[in-house]
Amino acid sequence: MADTGWPGCSKSLKGVVLDMCGVLYDSGEGDGVAIPGSIEAVEKLKASDLQLRFCTNETQATREKFVAKLQRLGFDISVSEVFSPAPAAVAVLKEKGLRPHLLVYDGVLPEFDSVDKTDPNCVVIGDAAENFSYQNVNEAFRVLIGLEKPLLFSLGQGRYYKETGGLKLDVGVYMKALEYACDLEAEVIGKPSSMFFQSVLNDMGLHPHEALMIGDDLVNDVGGAQRCGMKGVQVRTGKYRPTDERHPTVTADGTVDNLAQAVDVILSQRGH
Numbered sequence: 001m002a003d004t005g006w007p008g009c010s011k012s013l014k015g016v017v018l019d020m021c022g023v024l025y026d027s028g029e030g031d032g033v034a035i036p037g038s039i040e041a042v043e044k045l046k047a048s049d050l051q052l053r054f055c056t057n058e059t060q061a062t063r064e065k066f067v068a069k070l071q072r073l074g075f076d077i078s079v080s081e082v083f084s085p086a087p088a089a090v091a092v093l094k095e096k097g098l099r100p101h102l103l104v105y106d107g108v109l110p111e112f113d114s115v116d117k118t119d120p121n122c123v124v125i126g127d128a129a130e131n132f133s134y135q136n137v138n139e140a141f142r143v144l145i146g147l148e149k150p151l152l153f154s155l156g157q158g159r160y161y162k163e164t165g166g167l168k169l170d171v172g173v174y175m176k177a178l179e180y181a182c183d184l185e186a187e188v189i190g191k192p193s194s195m196f197f198q199s200v201l202n203d204m205g206l207h208p209h210e211a212l213m214i215g216d217d218l219v220n221d222v223g224g225a226q227r228c229g230m231k232g233v234q235v236r237t238g239k240y241r242p243t244d245e246r247h248p249t250v251t252a253d254g255t256v257d258n259l260a261q262a263v264d265v266i267l268s269q270r271g272h
Helices: 008-012 038-047 063-073 085-096 106-112 134-145 171-182 194-204 218-227 242-246 259-269
Strands: 015-018 051-055 100-103 122-125 152-155 160-163 166-169 187-189 211-215 231-235 254-256
Touching: 008 259, 015 194, 038 051, 038 259, 051 194, 085 106, 085 122, 085 152, 085 187, 085 194, 100 106, 100 134, 122 134, 122 171, 134 171, 152 171, 194 211, 194 218, 211 218, 211 259, 218 231, 231 259, 254 259
Parallel strands: 015 051, 015 211, 100 122, 122 152, 152 187, 211 231, 231 254
Antiparallel strands: 160 166
16 A cells, blocks of 8 residues: 655655745845755756646746746746746636736736736735835725725735745735735635645646645645645745644644755655
């Protein structure tokens, strides 16, 4: 009988999905810094018989600019392998005929060029960083509260993330503020949404039990993947905290020091 636990499940894997910030690199000044061993770990996965995709809640740049940054850091990665919330949000907006008011980082605005933004009938928020001023958040609130049926879309729901200079608040904090103020529930596009993980699996042509997610965010990376039926392994880099290993509701299938260690374990189990 197949071993469904970690790391035995590695033998039957067909695909690996990697979070990016906190797993591949730490963001910060300039392009950020690659986490030791992560560039080589990606190379090993690409040389194996496993499919590889990257799944990020990054919403401070277009996928093209984001991927270019990682390529400059030394990663072998292409835009088609990366799944991020903004393109997924654009698809939802077009499908539903919605016109968004955007509270996002300036760098990601080009992703929404093809969407009508006149007379907004919904709000989309992402990790807007310095754009999360009182004035801008209040403007988003006014749009929502003025709608008969307010719709709020959040590009992820992370609480915080790690940069080289320390931890920073993420979009989920501001999402919760707008939910509370408007008495509504946001629709999350990105991790931990099962629909987002399923879109990655569909691209690989795999069932959930055939894929493994590796991330630094216990709730959004690991927990989100597990709810979709995938295995989830947490790395002790990025936003990892020792308390994650005693979390009341989410337990990782495995915890490793970094991506390099995770990949070595996976490939050794597969006889590589």
